[in-house]
Amino acid sequence: DRDTDKKRIEELLEENMVLEIAQKQSMNESAHLGWELEQLSKSTDLADSEKSFVFELNECASSRILKLEKDNQSLQNTIQELRDASLTSRESSLKFVELEKENQQLSKKIEKLQNQIEKEKQSNQDLETLSEELIKDKEQLQVVMETQKADTERQVQ
Numbered sequence: 324d325r326d327t328d329k330k331r332i333e334e335l336l337e338e339n340m341v342l343e344i345a346q347k348q349s350m351n352e353s354a355h356l357g358w359e360l361e362q363l364s365k366s367t368d369l370a371d372s373e374k375s376f377v378f379e380l381n382e383c384a385s386s387r388i389l390k391l392e393k394d395n396q397s398l399q400n401t402i403q404e405l406r407d408a409s410l411t412s413r414e415s416s417l418k419f420v421e422l423e424k425e426n427q428q429l430s431k432k433i434e435k436l437q438n439q440i441e442k443e444k445q446s447n448q449d450l451e452t453l454s455e456e457l458i459k460d461k462e463q464l465q466v467v468m469e470t471q472k473a474d475t476e477r478q479v480q
Contacts, residue, residue: 328416339405346398353391356384 360381 324419325416335405335408339402342398342402342405346395346402349391349395349398353388353395356388356391360384360388 363381363384
């Protein structure tokens with residue numbers, strides 16, 4: 324999973340770089356067209372026939388600029404999506420590592436608790452054995468006491 328995540332992140336980063344390069348080219352082209360428009364608008368000494376040509380050129384350049392701006396916006400949205408996906412993938416990896424550590428800690432706690440339970444079971448068995456022995460000793464002492472009591476009563480009579 325980690326390898327897959329790493330490969331996916333690398334792919335996203337490469338795709339991100341390609342999109343950024345395309346965005347820069349688009350922005351450069353847009354800036355160049357804007358410059359051309361400025362140059363054309365500055366030259367007011369043109370004849371009427373040239374003005375209609377300039378107007379058409381301005382229209383063409385304006386439509387191209389709008390198209391490039393739309394493309395630029397689309398590329399920026401894609402870049403943002405890729406960044407978000409990259410962050411999500413990184414966050415998932417970090418969360419996975421965090422959960423793995425937590426899982427290891429819980430495994431250690433479970434192991435300690437199991438050891439404690441085993442010790443308590445052994446202690447309970449020892450206490451049970453001791454209790455059984457004490458009950459046997461008590462019964463023997465009661466028998467001895469009854470025998471002693473009977474002997475004492477016979478001697479008194």
